[in-house]
Amino acid sequence: MKDAEIMAKNPNRPLSPHLQVYRWSPQMAISIFHRATGFILATVGMITLLWWLSAIGGGAESYATFQKYVVSAGESATGFETAINWFFRLLGLAVTFSFFQHLASGIRHLVLDIGAGYELKANRTWASAAFVAAFFATAFVVLFVASRFLGV
Amino acid sequence: MDSRTYIGRVRGLGSAKHGGEHWLKQRLTAIGNILLTTWLVVSLLLMPNFDQATLAQWLAQPTVAVPMILMIVNIFTHARLGLQVLIEDYVHDEGKKFGAMALLNFYVVASAVFGIFVVAKLAFTGASA
Numbered sequence: 518m519k520d521a522e523i524m525a526k527n528p529n530r531p532l533s534p535h536l537q538v539y540r541w542s543p544q545m546a547i548s549i550f551h552r553a554t555g556f557i558l559a560t561v562g563m564i565t566l567l568w569w570l571s572a573i574g575g576g577a578e579s580y581a582t583f584q585k586y587v588v589s590a591g592e593s594a595t596g597f598e599t600a601i602n603w604f605f606r607l608l609g610l611a612v613t614f615s616f617f618q619h620l621a622s623g624i625r626h627l628v629l630d631i632g633a634g635y636e637l638k639a640n641r642t643w644a645s646a647a648f649v650a651a652f653f654a655t656a657f658v659v660l661f662v663a664s665r666f667l668g669v
Numbered sequence: 670m671d672s673r674t675y676i677g678r679v680r681g682l683g684s685a686k687h688g689g690e691h692w693l694k695q696r697l698t699a700i701g702n703i704l705l706t707t708w709l710v711v712s713l714l715l716m717p718n719f720d721q722a723t724l725a726q727w728l729a730q731p732t733v734a735v736p737m738i739l740m741i742v743n744i745f746t747h748a749r750l751g752l753q754v755l756i757e758d759y760v761h762d763e764g765k766k767f768g769a770m771a772l773l774n775f776y777v778v779a780s781a782v783f784g785i786f787v788v789a790k791l792a793f794t795g796a797s798a
Contacts, residue, residue: 556755559748566744567784570737573724574787580721620706623699630696661714 543644550648551622554615562612588666610659617654621647691750698747705740725791734792738785745781749773 539545565587572583585591587609590602625647628634634643663669671678712733717723727733752773760766 552755555748555751559752563744563748563780566741567780567787570728570784571787573721573728574791577721580724616706620703624703627696627699666719 543641543648547622547625547644547647550618551626554619554622557611557615558619561608562615565609565612588662610655613658614651614655618647618651621650621654691753695747695750698743698750701739701743702747705736705743708736709740728788729791729795731792734788737788741781741784741788745777745784749777752777 568583569587572580585594585598586602587605590598594602625634625643628643634640712727716727728737753770756766756769756773760769
């Protein structure tokens, strides 16, 4: 019998404790964030990278299209174009944060792989530090983009 | 009744000594990604402006095209390994798993080749206006 069939037959079977019974900690959060940010980078992030490269290769007109969507729709944009622009900006923000989060968390994983950083306090501290680093790096990029492209 | 010799029965059932390959490749590409994406981020921060012509000329240089192609290969290999783990963890039906893995391979190989071609074309034929 398959697992699914057993589950359907006896919904009251004893279950081992799962996510919902534990109090969230930075160590737990960083684990699932590593996976989620990796997924965002592998989908939205990689497609955006290819879009950017092919827009550069495609010439001035194709690069202008990329900029219109991802950077700024411009002064004369319709409400719809501005909305699409904000949608891509939010995706860009998600990819930027995912990049730094995955980078910080990945470095943490490499440290754990050599056998360091398993003491309870150190483990918790470095998990929190990875979030803080990703947040500040993302904020820096947002400020950089705002000052270089949007004249803020 | 199995008439094979003892060695014949166990041959092929043990470790092929490749068990750590996935794990190790993921770490090695991770280290490569740290180096290559740091290169990209620093290059972008130092870029004088972001006009298409400037970027195309920048990308067409051998010292930029080569690390960019390396970065594409490295990132897409790392993503291929990572998404494989997601599929193995969340897709339990054997048929769906096979399909998902096939789609993943198509996606990663096709998009990496596309990216490499874009960069190589710029590097070999020069920046178009």
